[in-house]
Amino acid sequence: MNPALPFHSESRLPRYQQVANAILNDIEKGILTQGDRLPSINEACAEWYLSKDSIKRAYETLCQSGFITSVHRRGFFIAGSPKRHALRVLMVAGQLTDCVKQLHDAITTNLGREVIVDICSYNYQRHLLCQVLTKHLGDYHYFVLMPHLIGQDPATLQCLRNVPGKQLILIGHQWHEVLQHGHHLRYGGETALFEALHNQLPALRKYTRLNLVLPEHDCFDAESIRAFRRFCTAYEFDFNLLDELTETDLKLQQAYFVADGLHLSTLVDYCQRNGLRLGEHVGVVSFLETDFTRLLAGGVSVIAHPSAEVGRLVAQILRAQPGHCPASHSLPLYQQCRASC
Numbered sequence: 001m002n003p004a005l006p007f008h009s010e011s012r013l014p015r016y017q018q019v020a021n022a023i024l025n026d027i028e029k030g031i032l033t034q035g036d037r038l039p040s041i042n043e044a045c046a047e048w049y050l051s052k053d054s055i056k057r058a059y060e061t062l063c064q065s066g067f068i069t070s071v072h073r074r075g076f077f078i079a080g081s082p083k084r085h086a087l088r089v090l091m092v093a094g095q096l097t098d099c100v101k102q103l104h105d106a107i108t109t110n111l112g113r114e115v116i117v118d119i120c121s122y123n124y125q126r127h128l129l130c131q132v133l134t135k136h137l138g139d140y141h142y143f144v145l146m147p148h149l150i151g152q153d154p155a156t157l158q159c160l161r162n163v164p165g166k167q168l169i170l171i172g173h174q175w176h177e178v179l180q181h182g183h184h185l186r187y188g189g190e191t192a193l194f195e196a197l198h199n200q201l202p203a204l205r206k207y208t209r210l211n212l213v214l215p216e217h218d219c220f221d222a223e224s225i226r227a228f229r230r231f232c233t234a235y236e237f238d239f240n241l242l243d244e245l246t247e248t249d250l251k252l253q254q255a256y257f258v259a260d261g262l263h264l265s266t267l268v269d270y271c272q273r274n275g276l277r278l279g280e281h282v283g284v285v286s287f288l289e290t291d292f293t294r295l296l297a298g299g300v301s302v303i304a305h306p307s308a309e310v311g312r313l314v315a316q317i318l319r320a321q322p323g324h325c326p327a328s329h330s331l332p333l334y335q336q337c338r339a340s341c
Contacts, residue, residue: 015051015058016057017118019054019058023058023068027078033078037077041056067079088115088139089140089143090143091103091104091145092122092129094122097260100146102305104117110311110314111319114319115318118140124149126151129159133159133162145160145169146170146171146172147174161179166182169182172185173186173192174189185310185314186331188333192332196333196335197228197231197303203301203341204341206253206283207237207253207255208254209239209251209254210254211249211254211257213258213263252281255283256282257286261292264288264300265292278300278340279338283341284300286304288304289334301340303335305333305334308334309334
């Protein structure tokens with residue numbers, strides 16, 4: 001039996017995700033049942049006018065989650081009852097940043113095959129966020145939203161209220177005071193970052209200037225910039241905001257706060273080529289925790305989103321464990337003081 005595939009040309013979900021979701025919907029409705037054969041990859045391409053890559057990736061996603069199975073030389077078949085399989089979750093973020101990917105990985109690590117997590121972006125545009133939510137209500141069991149850097153106007157608030165409260169998980173600090181709806185996992189903001197910078201004060205005292213390097217391919221929220229400026233003013237640091245980072249910007253006895261891996265690698269490469277030691281000649285603090293920051297040259301100091309803890313709490317919500325996770329939960333920023341500062 002071939003599933004109907006109601007594609008939305010204006011949808012921001014990739015085609016492979018739309019294919020997987022359409023098959024899952026037919027399983028849940030009983031249209032497709034255990035043992036039913038799906039079209040082969042070539043048949044699906046011809047019938048649905050899609051590329052082989054889209055069909056192959058959709059089938060691989062469903063196989064990995066246990067919804068379908070592949071039988072050599074026979075094709076793809078519905079594996080069993082969906083009720084013992086994965087929840088479907090849509091993550092919606094401004095951009096698909098490293099931080100968003102880390103949160104995705106943290107959720108799937110905690111739940112494994114219990115959940116399928118799709119991701120799409122709204123490019124920090126309110127109308128795109130509302131469009132995504134409107135089009136996919138009913139397609140997912142839960143919506144994990146990071147509605148950052150958009151206005152809290154009535155239209156946006158109503159758009160968020162249209163998602164059933166039990167299915168809505170809001171991540172960040174901007175919405176809990178104006179929207180008493182859904183689950184709120186709060187972290188960050190001006191005060192939180194100021195306090196995290198204060199914790200680094202003893203290590204930062206040896207530097208003559210602090211530089212905040214703004215990310216190239218993402219937005220940096222105004223509250224974080226205010227926190228940095230307020231900290232530098234309060235403790236009488238000379239400071240600078242850099243839109244980009246080149247070798248001419250790198251100076252001895254200055255510290256650099258970086259928000260993406262590209263700028264971090266630029267700093268490290270420069271120091272290595274010039275025989276400079278992190279934490280002695282140049283200070284570095286990263287706003288993103290990675291294997292790179294943990295292992296490099298004794299480690300890079302970090303002030304970052306608490307992705308691992310947020311992923312654990314999201315997993316508790318998805319498992320419907322209300323006693324373990326309140327509707328509103330405040331988390332501290334993740335901090336590690338290492339050799340780089």
